[in-house]
Amino acid sequence: MEINPIAVILVYMDSKGDRLLYRYPYAADKSLNNQNLSYSVNNSLPHVDSSGSLTQKSGSDGLQKKRHRFALQNSDDLLQTQPLNSAGNIAISKAGQLQGFSDDVLAPLFAVKPQLCNQKFELKVNDVRFVSHPTLVPRREQQLQQQRSNFISQLTNVTSVVPQQQQQQPQQMLVNIVFALHAQASYSIVKCYYDLSKRLGLALKVEEQRVGYLTEETVLMTRTHDEVSSQQLPLEKAFDLISERCTLAQSLKSIYHDLCTTGLLNATINQNLTLCFCLPAKAHQLHKKGSMVDPETIDQCLKSLKPYHGMLLLVAAVELLDCIPPAAARMLFQLIEVYTPLMSLQSMASDADLSIEHVYKLVSHLVYWAKATIIYPLCETNVYVIAPDAPLHTKSHLVEKFSARFPGMSLFEVISDFSLPTSIGHLTTPLQQSARQGILAQMVLWMLQHHLLMQLHTYVQFMPGDVDDLDSDEDDDDDDDDDVNGGCEMESASLMDLAGSMLGQDDILIAGRSSNSDDDLVAGSLLSLSSQPLPVPHTSRRSITEDRFSAGGSTTSENIAAQPSSSHKSNFSMTASLSTDNCDSIDSIEDEEKIKELLQVFDESDRPAIRRIPASANLDDLSLMVKLYEAGYFKSEHHLEEIMYFENLKRSQLLQLLDKFREVLIIYETEDPAIASMYNNKMPGEW
């Protein structure tokens, strides 16, 4: 895919006619430089300035032909039919840039009719696609008067009709900044360029209204053109002079160069207006060569941002702060100050005293600008594995980069530990110094920054088996889930007790989080731990919560603190009913009713399978199971961390429950689709 622009063209039109004022790159006396630049366009290399490449180019004809397939194929024929206005055009065709399009062809094409102004304009000629946003700019009157007095001596041919027209209404100028692109460039790239053209047009409009900048610059350019043509100098001389004299031309030139090298722009128009722009397809290549991240992918990833996600900066915080324009939001500084890849966005938001919405916005910006990526906050239990498209080979530049960053370490040796899904906790033992763990964490972060590692999550799918395959051996699946699972042997009732006593703690934790988080969600998840049965299984979650408030005896929401004790009490009864295998306690008949009620949630055909599970006789377990089932967590859509976060469960609690109901659940590991979309799975070699 071709990301780099072929050229940027400035066309201007007013009542006196249309003119191509500037274009870049143009083949000039320093044609060598430009030819090399054109070479770099096709190779996505910033600069190749050895003269060797030039000779090689003209030498291998076949290669050149292939490279030039984006330009007019039959341009030579075309050029012959038209008078060449300068010898320079031949050089242009040699340079492989926009060959065959002379300026007087391009100017009328982009001096569009007024109906087409202020909207997207796209024109494809053979294999070159031109995209722009033609902008109408009302001329600043005062400025014109001044201009006229300044330049009247040189521009004697300015007709005296112009000022009269102006007195009635401000004269409209059309300015069209056109980007010439390879026709193969994808739609999202074209859209980015369109956006850039639109913003440039707007910037020029603002500057014109402020100080008449556009008038000034265009007059200067026109004058230079006239000067040069009167002296019969080649057209390139005019562009040379314009590049020297006009700040607008300089801006366009630097914009072109920035687009070709980094894809990140920070241009200042007329030393006043800052124009920031990012071409994501290009900018993201800086961190990962050969990747094609289009804005749509980023949007998709950002749409699925959750409070539990974390952020990983791709550049050093200092470096980031350096490239932020001074007018940037203070909130960004606040966020960077508290930034750590170990924390979720939610905790960073509360630390930075920002709302989570603001943090989302800031993170979205950082991700779009290729300054950050979305991760799950780094912790010991995260399971990582080598990304399928990790560019790991002996010639990779990452090998050296890694050993430069971590002296004495080999990338291959470190990363081969992640050939099997592994967590940091697995790779370190408690006996080791924390320094070793710190280095390992740093290395994992480095590998995440370079998209070498990918996190795996555990997903759950509700899927009751047939009646006849009772002894399915699914338990092998979750054996390798997590070492926390080791606690499975523990008496379930005692764990429930533990959960109950933990509740108070969690409460504080939640209060510590941002106050504007979804309140009823938190309340709901708190209450979920109380073992009150669900009175109306088919209503929505929120109403269940409310119902339970009234039915559960605790009258007001301030009584949340009282909930743990009540749940504790019922846990006791559960403990009793569990420890004595025969459910002959007084509660059991009542419970039986409730269990029946709970089972109504499941499909008729699935109920026997669930009934068969011993844990379904336990009201606590069943109600939690039903609650999670009803919330849709067992549809392969939510990973364990997400369930834990939204339902405020402990990992051990959740794993216990999943283990108890393993006959009807299928548990498997896979990548988080939201984050995986940022990984490029379409590398050659994959099929």
Add this chain to the structure above:
Amino acid sequence: MQSSGKQYFEGCGKEGQIRCIFLSEFHATAGSKISCQVPPDYVQKDVFDAISVYIIPKPHLQKCILTVNAMDIKIVGYPVGIEDQQKYARNAFLFNLCFVCDSWARSVQYEPVVKKLSEYLIMMEEESCFLSKEGDNKLKLMKIFETVINDLNKKKVTTIVEGDTTIYLKIVTHKPDPPVVKDHMVPLLLVDYQNTPLENWDLTTQQILPYINGINHIARIAAEADVETNLVKSCVQNLVYYGVVQLLPILKYSNVYMTQNLKSLIQNPSLTNACRKYVALKPDKVKPTIQKIFQFYASMTHGVTLRVICQRLCPQNHNIDERKLVIFGLQHKFIRCIHKYPVFTGSVPSGRQKMYTGLSNFDEICCKTGLSPSSIEKDIDKDTNVTVIWK
């Protein structure tokens, strides 16, 4: 490029239908105008006036395919000019045959068609002044346009006889370049083509097609069909380009697979049914349950070989053909194969170590060296300078 997206937007990547075809010409007195349009008035006069400069452009842009996308329509044209000082009032006859699409649609596939149809019209004009002569030719032209729109939109191909000229048009879709085919890859014939009679294929394909079964790899197909390997590769590459076959990794019981986006198997009922039908070991017996199939897929993860899963789940007892299951998963991208890449980390590689660059996986190395995976594995185990990476 999702086919499920319902709304059309610019950049959806979908090909659109031809909405209108018109012929525009430069009239000696009236200037640029539309002289024939089907359906009439699809392109309004004000729209045409705004963009006429791109329909009848300056002479330098003649014989270029010009696509203009503005004012909510997309027009693909091929402006031409016939110079003849005797025949025409202005010494030349300028015209442009244009296809009109929705502005969101891809139109690149129409470019060769527009060019070809234009060239037919040039020929007809040069022979009999078909376009420039006043008379009922415009009606004939409208008939042609109508047929072109209807046939191309429905069948993507059309043949029209007009006077002495027979017009053949066909829409050929551009596809991305096919991947490089290597020795160790396994081609799989897609379902749509399984019933195509053998004699309809070209000669090489006829020879190798019987050996394409989703199990044999390229080198083996070449050996069994007695066709030169490079010929097989280019033949298969060609078939991949046209979407007739798909390339999969070699199926081995020592392979490790990983799930990705497995939920689509459950969420899409037609896919579920297709899967149950495809993976059945004995088609006459009762179809395997989706629970068992899902369980099989879900068991696939890093570090678990296909052999281990088969031993654990005994797919044959549930009428599941594990090989077909793997093929189906790879084909629909629920699973991907985790390959083993040996990497040489020492200073100077020698002999086989030169192949351990991290770019070729075990299958490829085995195919190149002709050694079995186990012997290579032993070789690597002994060598402390080689690290193995799974990805």
